[in-house]
Amino acid sequence: MTKLTRRQTLALAGSAVATLATPALAQTSPIKIGFGMALTGGLAGGGKAALLAYQIWAEEVNARGGLLGRKVELVNYDDQSNPATVPAIYTKLLDIDKVDLVVSGYATVPTAAAMPVVMQKGKVFLSLFALAANDQFRYDRYFQMQPNGPEAKFEFSRGYFNLAQNLNPKPKTVALVGADAEFGVLALEGARENAKKAGIKIVYDRSYPPNTMDFGSIVRAIKATKPDLLFIGSYPPDSAGMIRAIHEVGLDATMVGGGMIGLQFAALKQQLGPLLNNVVCYDLYTPEPTMNFPGVVEFLKKYQERAEKAGVDPLGLYIPPFAYAEMQILEAAVNGVKSLDDKKLADYIRANSFSTVVGDIKFGDRGEWAKPRILLIQYRGIVGNDVEQFKQAGKQVIIDPPQFKSGDLVVPFESVKR
């Protein structure tokens, strides 16, 4: 019995090694771009949308004759929104699949988990929506697409407090509330500083556990402090819960919103519909005339046509344009240096400004955008729950920063009267 089982063990170990050892066929002709992407799990909504944007780019570039005269091929694996899978995925991409270039998956955690592998191989690394992932690594070939700028935490509330302090009469008090998780903590830290700078008194400053479902009591507690402003740093499920609770409890304030993740996605826009009216929120792109960068309309049209079939966000306003722009930058850099050499590519990306579907991008310190470009938008005139209306201009009006402004802030925010 014992001898046999030992043999079994060894045989199993042997077969495991043999399976791992199977090398992928080396192909030299197409340029392979590798990445792990969250296609299942918590980040899948964003990951799938980003993948569709990459695919659209790859098809277009191949239709144009490819990169450096070679076809482009995307090699991707599902990281299952689990960072533990990421190191192996990137070593597989680089060692076995022999990809020429790598980009990151969607969001901070998978990006951070890929960094050591990518750095060890000296690859140029464009990343999609990773919050301050390079602050510790300080990798000079890293470039990040979300327009946070070098000091991300202040940006999610900067526009909010800038506009608030210029209102007449000037608001005196603010309530800060957010999720006790990475983004919520960061957004509130920035909001505290910005409120102080604006000379607005904080009358409520609490965070709630990330899996909170009922926001009624939280909103009641906030309402009891009678704040002029309410700044929220929340994640998708709580963003919806918070807005519903605000209307149910009947909280009125001069401005409500701020750093709410989730309102950028079609699912929540559709679900909340008219409850969003006059809510202000950070955003990265909305279809306003001031954001009409070359190619963005065509890209979104193509994306939206294919979104339903791919089962992704039908609007695609938040992540996809930036994913597409990421590939545009990679394309421009490869064409610029006429090579796939990582050092040359990184030097080129660092030195140049790129014209993309989300505007001109120049990278600065730690590979973040040299100048931040977080927008503050206000929902206006939302009628019913039709998702089509969010494709029109004038529904998500940009109120800050001034160079992209498409309308003025409307105050106060009033809850739906029942």
Place this chain on the structure above:
Amino acid sequence: MTSPSITASGAKARASSSLGFPLILLICVVSSAVLYFGLSQLDSSYAFLAAYTVLQFVALATAWNILGGYAGYVNFGVAAFFATGVYTSVIIYKTVQWPLLVTIPVAAAAAGLLGLGMGYLTLRLRGVFFSIATLALAVVLNTIVVNWSFVGGSRGVYVMRPQEIILFSSYERYLFVVMLVLAIGSVLIARTIENSWLGRGLAALKDDEMAAECAGVPSLRMKLIATTISGALLGAAGAPFPFFVTYVDPPTAFSLSIAVNAIAMPLIGGTATWLGPVIGALLLGTFQQIATVTISSALNLLIVGVVLVIFITVAPNGIIGFVKDLREKRR
């Protein structure tokens, strides 16, 4: 009270296990060396990282089985012990910066203490109540970590790998060897327990705790030893994890997949012997690694679930039990 025949068979078993140990150790060393040099031939960090993940599951499944398999106390709090190892490692990294090899025993001690404490508090509970208590432990620890900003809180924490590591050409290889040693160590400990008075005592508890106590088995002491060892091994397997992913946040450290796999693998392999968890972990772990880069979806956990359901209905004693049944039938 004890009859001479039982004493004699016990002595025989002890003699055979002590004779077998050097041989087992030799086999482990030789197969490890073969595995290492085999993987080195591939000249790819991927093989090492993939093998690391599989070996991590071998260690976790084996550690879980000491309490869950031998004693029949189902511990749903695997993630709590694993995370204790992970966060002990993070604390050491953020304070004294000891090397990983020193960190692992400390992490094991911390998780072992947690096991002991949990044992004292919960082992008077039996069956499903014990399992629920262990589940609660994971929730409590998760809440503590989320609210403890020094270890990154809910935002998570970055852990930088050392630039160079002596004797190894890359950190991946080093991590692999560390996990290989941990996995083999866990298996050897499990095997030793299985063949010792402790293993037999735990087996007696599993069959009928009341009867075992009446027969003089010191049940609480045995269960405490089992929870401590099991906890320590789970913690030890978690200690290198921060250096593997380099960014740890609570959802990762307390991941469902870790808990589910650590329980499913022994159940699939067979919980009665040390070999069951090893076979379960090697099979399922390798399969998941292949699935990640081929069919490419979270079918992973689904696969674990489906395989688990099939095994519980078709082969409730796991692969080992199934093979044993087949052989007995043939006879």
